[in-house]
Amino acid sequence: MSAQTIFALATARGRAGIAVIRLSGPDALTAAAALAGALPEAGRSLRRLHDGDGEILDEALVLTFAPRRSFTGEAVVEFQCHGSMAVVSAVLGTLGQNPLLRPAEAGEFTRRALENGRLDLARVEGLADLIDAETEAQRRHAVRVFGGALRALVEGWRADLLRAAALIEATIDFADEDVPVDVLPEVAELLNGVMGEVQSELRGIGAAERLREGFEVAIVGRPNLGKSTLLNRLAGRDAAITSTVAGTTRDVIEVRMDLAGLPVTLLDTAGLRESADEVERIGVERAKARAAQADLRVHLVQNEGDAPEIGLEADDIILVAKSDSPRPGGISGVTGAGVEELIGHIGETLSRRAAGAGTASRARHRRSLLIADEHLGRALELIGQGADNPDLIAEELRRGIRALEEMVGRIDVEEVLGEIFSSFCIGK
Ligand SMILES: Nc1nc2c(ncn2[C@@H]2O[C@H](COP(=O)(O)OP(=O)(O)OP(=O)(O)O)[C@@H](O)[C@H]2O)c(=O)[nH]1
Ligand SMILES: [Mg+2]
Incomplete structure (x- = not known):
């Protein structure tokens, strides 16, 4: 096997308790030994890491894995250093000076695991x-x-x-x-x-x-019914501008959230009406297109019995807007009345759909x-x-x-x- 030995930071950048720097390839042990001293083929040791001039960089737990027992199927060394930017930079810098090593590309450790038969394609996914x-x-x-x-x-x-x-x-x-x-x-x-x-x-x-990519739930209805206010309430933050002016929202506003354990993107859309305003018209077209593609729609209407502005599809929810005191079929983004029920309802509907998910995805x-x-x-x-x-x-x-x-x-x-x-x- 002539693969070059690669190295990379395996944990996220930034301040943390520990940072893991990983080496994989035929020269992993030799290259790691240059910093940590001679290492066993497999095992763990607490070591001081030195740079080329003998200066101490950090004290680290060094894990070594023999090829047949490692993630990549090659010799692997992991330095568990202290997770500061300076320690990580110093260790990566020292490794980078070693001609036996080169920085890993995105996904390269996993790719080697696949090529060496440690993982199949489905497990990689x-x-x-x-x-x-x-x-x-x-x-x-x-x-x-x-x-x-x-x-x-x-x-x-x-x-x-x-x-x-x-x-x-x-x-x-x-x-x-x-x-x-x-x-x-x-x-x-x-x-x-x-x-x-x-x-x-x-x-x-x-x-x-x-399930992998997230469900889309669109809030739709005529202008000024409180769609943006409801989105903000559900999101728990002021993601969309709200105002007394009908036709405030133009672009589709997306908020990603965890709803009943499911990934959901909530969409706030422009109020649906005929408009002479060019920009608002574009907004309405976008609203209709995105709402049609969404997995589920929450239609806000002014009065009980009002027909929704766009066609109802299976499982869609109709709610009477601005129902500030709690009542069945009502919702209020201002007081929060009906919001828990709405979350429960959406969660149940999407969970039912997610339950139909197979293994292939x-x-x-x-x-x-x-x-x-x-x-x-x-x-x-x-x-x-x-x-x-x-x-x-x-x-x-x-x-x-x-x-x-x-x-x-x-x-x-x-x-x-x-x-x-x-x-x-x-x-x-
Ligand atoms: N009383 C009451 N007022 C509300 C409620 N929701 C929104 N409002 C008010 O109604 C006005 C319009 O709210 P928005 O959330 O901007 O309405 P919208 O449906 O997004 O309007 P467009 O973006 O123009 O389509 C604002 O003044 C809100 O404060 C509600 O549940 N109860
Ligand atoms: Mg709005």
Whole structure:
């Protein structure tokens, strides 16, 4: 292995109790020893770190990992230094002077873990999600994927499809010998089973994507009903300008929050009305477009029974604005009446949708699942036509298996790897 040894700060920059600086590669131990003195291949030691002139930089806990037991699959050293800017700069500076080392690129440690077979692609994605997780629901989903849930699912399908392929291959091999048993019903059963699960994952991807990226909830209604006031109340801060002037809000204002453990972006929108004002008209168009795309809409109306300004969709909520004293179906951003109920209602609705989330959660997964579904569907069609085309059936099965393997497999399509690793930070 000729990979160069890399180093980076693995924790966030800034003042902290501890900062972790990581080295990975064939020269990790030698390079670390230049600062910390000779180190065991694996273990932990409390050491003084020195620069090239022998000046003490810090006292650090030094962890060493042998290649077979490390995150990257290479020799790894971690310096757990004191987390000050000055200590981190001094240690990174000293490491940077060592010709055996170079600074790591974003995601490079994880990339090496993938290349050395320590993680599969699905676990790498789970890891990226885990690092990005902002809410409890995101953490739970990411932990499951990082724990290998997607891999387990795919392995199960793969085993069934390999068995189906073996049965078909047998009919090809023994074509001249009149195999007595008809294998097609069993093959069809295996395919139907896998396809059912593949399709269920496909149905759950929308919800899983939302879970990863966040749900959008738009507040809509005529001008001056208190949309911006309500957004500010929900956000707990003055994110949007409010005023007695109808037509105050023009741009869509976004506030990201944790609602019932789910990542939610609240959208405040321009009041909906016909307007002669060019800027307000643009605002109204934007409001309509964003509201239509949102996962859920909260429609404010002036009086009970008023029709909402834009079409209602499933689960949308209608509330009577400025209901300052508590009453069912009312809301007040000023007094807070009805706000707890609204949060509960939104949380319940979105939790229900999030519960439909499968394990697969990315556009990449959807592509693979769709391709697999297509090939398996064609194989089933061929089976329906009788036993005349075992070669074609076997080929469709192979393609279906390959598509599924790509979901978790070690593929070296640079484009895909680039797409995945672009989301990582340096030091991971
Ligand atoms: N009494 C009462 N007044 C409210 C309430 N919500 C907002 N207001 C007042 O109504 C006026 C308009 O509030 P905004 O929040 O700016 O209304 P908006 O719907 O965002 O208006 P546009 O951005 O113009 O569409 C302000 O003077 C608010 O103080 C409420 O719940 N009760
Ligand atoms: Mg407003």
